Amino acid sequence: MKVAVTGGTGFLGKEVISLLHQDQIYTPVILGRNSVADNVSCEYRKTDYSIASLTNVLRDIDAVIHLAAIRGTNGSIADFYPNIIMTENLYESCRKLGIKNIVFASSISVYSDTTKIPWDEEQLPSPKTLYGISKITCEYIGNLYHRQYGLNIKSLRIAQVLGEGEKKGYMMNTFLDRAFEKKTLKVIGKSIAKREFVYVKDVARAILLALHKPDLHGVYNIGSGEAYTNLEIAKMVNNCFDNEDNLIYEDSLDEGIESSLMDSSKAKKELGYIPSFSFKDALNDIKKIKLQNFKS
Numbered sequence: 241m242k243v244a245v246t247g248g249t250g251f252l253g254k255e256v257i258s259l260l261h262q263d264q265i266y267t268p269v270i271l272g273r274n275s276v277a278d279n280v281s282c283e284y285r286k287t288d289y290s291i292a293s294l295t296n297v298l299r300d301i302d303a304v305i306h307l308a309a310i311r312g313t314n315g316s317i318a319d320f321y322p323n324i325i326m327t328e329n330l331y332e333s334c335r336k337l338g339i340k341n342i343v344f345a346s347s348i349s350v351y352s353d354t355t356k357i358p359w360d361e362e363q364l365p366s367p368k369t370l371y372g373i374s375k376i377t378c379e380y381i382g383n384l385y386h387r388q389y390g391l392n393i394k395s396l397r398i399a400q401v402l403g404e405g406e407k408k409g410y411m412m413n414t415f416l417d418r419a420f421e422k423k424t425l426k427v428i429g430k431s432i433a434k435r436e437f438v439y440v441k442d443v444a445r446a447i448l449l450a451l452h453k454p455d456l457h458g459v460y461n462i463g464s465g466e467a468y469t470n471l472e473i474a475k476m477v478n479n480c481f482d483n484e485d486n487l488i489y490e491d492s493l494d495e496g497i498e499s500s501l502m503d504s505s506k507a508k509k510e511l512g513y514i515p516s517f518s519f520k521d522a523l524n525d526i527k528k529i530k531l532q533n534f535k536s
Contacts, residue, residue, distance in 0.1 A: 241265060241266050241267070241300055241302035241303065242267050242268075242269050242295070242300060242301050242303075243260065243266040243267070243268055243301065243302065243304065243305055243451065244268075244269050244270075244271050244285075244298055244301045244303075244305070245257060245260075245268050245271065245304075245305045245307065245411045246268050246271045246272075246289075246305070246306050246307055246308035246326075246330070247271030247306075247307030247308030247309065248271065248272070248305075248307070248343075248481050249268065249270060249272060249280065249301075249534070250307065250308070251401070251406050251407065251440065251528060252307055252345065252401060252433075252440055252443060252444065253270070253307050254361050255323065255403070255440050255441055255443070256268075256305060256307065256444045256447055256448070257270065257281065257282060258378075258444070259445065260282075261282070261446070261447050262283065263429065263448065264347055265452070266302070266303065266451065267283075267315070268281060268282045268283075268487035269282065269283045269284075269285060269296060269301065270283070270284045270285070271284075271285055271286075271287050271292075271294075272284065272285075272286065272289060272308075273289070274286065274287065275280075275336070279300060280403050282357075284329075285297040286466065287473070287492065289308075289325075289326045289329055289330070289485045290332055291329045291332050292295060293334035294329055294330055295311070295314065295333045295336055295337065296337060296482075297360055297372065298333055298334065298337055299337065301337070301339060302339065302341070302456070302470070302485065302508060303339065303341035303342065303343075303451060304325065304330065304334060304339060304341070304342045304343070304527040305342075305343045305345075305403065305447060306330060306342065306344045306345065307321045307345045308326065309326075309345070309374075309375075310323055310371075310374075310427070311371060313369045313370075313371060313510075314341075314369055315370065316370070317373065318368050319352050319370070319411055320370050320371055320374035321374070323374040323378060323520065324374055324378060324381070324455075325379050327344070327378040327382075329384065329392070330383045330393060330416045332385075333491075334385075334391060335385060335389045335391065338506045339391075340390060340391050340392050341392055341451065341454035341456070342382075342393045342484070343393075343394045343395055343396065343447050343450045343451050344379070344393055344395045344396065345376065345393065345398060345447070346375045346376075346379055346383060346396055346397045346398065346459065346477065347366075347371070347372060347375045347397060347398055347430065348397055348398060348399045348400065348436070348500055348502060349367055349368075349369055349372030349375060349495040350365040350366075350367050350372050350376045350379070350397060351363065351366065351374055351397075351500070351502070352366045352367060352368040352468060352498070353366055354374075354498050354499050356502075357499060357500070357501045358501045358502055358503040359461070359500075359501070359502045359503065360461065360502070360503040360506070361397070361458070361459045361461060365379075365410075378400075378428040379395045379459060382395055391457075392454060392455060392456060392457040393457055394450040394451075394453065394456055394457065394458065394460060394511075395458070395459045395460070396443075396446060396447065396450060396460050396461075396462045396507075397412070397437040397459060397460065397461045397462065397494050397502065398438065398443055398446075398462045398463075399437060399462065399463035399464065399500070399502060400412075400436065400437045400438070400492050400500070401431060401433060401438060401440050401520075402437040402438065402439050402444055402522050402526075402530045403439060403440030403522070403526065404440070404530060405440075406418070406440075406525045411470065412437065412473070413491070415473065415474055415477045416477060416481075416489075416523075416526060416530075418479045419478050419480070419483040419486075420481050420527070420530050420536075422481075422483055422486065423483075423486070424487065424488055425474045425478060425483075425486065425487050425488070426478075426488045426490070427470050427471050427474050427479065427487065427488070427490070428490050428493060428495070428498065429470065429490075429491065429493050429494060429495025430491050430493070430494060430495055431469040431471035431491065431495060431498075432474075432476075432495065433466055433469065433470075433471045433495060433497045433498050433499045433500075434461050434467035434468055434469050434470065434495065434499045434500075434501065434502075435468070435469075435499060435500045435520075436463040436464060436465075436501045436502060437464060437466070437468075437513070437519060438462060438463050438515065439516075439521075439522035439525070440514055440517070441463070441517060441525070442462075442464070442517055443462055443517045443523075445513070445516070446460075446462045446511065446513045447495065449511045449512055450511055453479065453511060454509070455487035456510060456511075458510075458511075459501035459507045460502060460504075460506055460511060461503060461504045461505040461506065462502075462507055462512070462513065463501070463502040463515075464518070464519065465501075465504060465514045466498065466519050467499065467501040468519065469520070470495065474487055474489075475487065476519065476520065476523060477523060479483040479525055480520070480524060481527060482525040487506055488493065527529075
């Protein structure tokens, strides 16, 4: 059987495609806007994500993994509106073609109430970013298509993803790169909030577990169960990369972030998801990858 993957050339998508190459049931087909995609290891189909285009490229597809999205925390709702339209067009095309098994990459950003940590799926979503609003809107569209047309959409609320290959400029990858190069890490802010990170390989495995549950529909938290302050993260990264004490901590400012932690027990019960990598395990794996890339 064939599974179409939107966003298959991205950071998470590459890990998902890598796992699908080992899968005994599904063969991946990447969907994208470009005429040609570089370094693609499977079939690639161009689409502008209109209903007409999607209906054409999905004609022989059995399931869909929907990862593609515009990310960020700034801007206007118009900047994230394409996420909603793309998702609606995708589900409408799946409805027309009878494709019912769908996995959607949602986000921990649909939550925000720090008085109710750890968050579970029964809590009322309360996104504080426009990106989070776009994600919960996509979830609601999925619920509508499930009720009206029987599409079984697994919406995975994914914690902040950790891994080599993530977009540069984010705090975590800045720490990893600087520690690998034996440079000083800088932690700016009081470092009070504790945030949950999950390793990209665990997320990819959770997506495949959901794919192999074609009759399930619902939302599932996908996290690690661990949360750390920025200062704790910096110290752990330095320790892993043998860069101890190469750290500047400035605590005179507010850090501008809030704590985050989810309860992923529903995913464990219904999907069989248990994270394989602790935060330290993930750092060690990233170190190994960085060393391999450096030597090559």
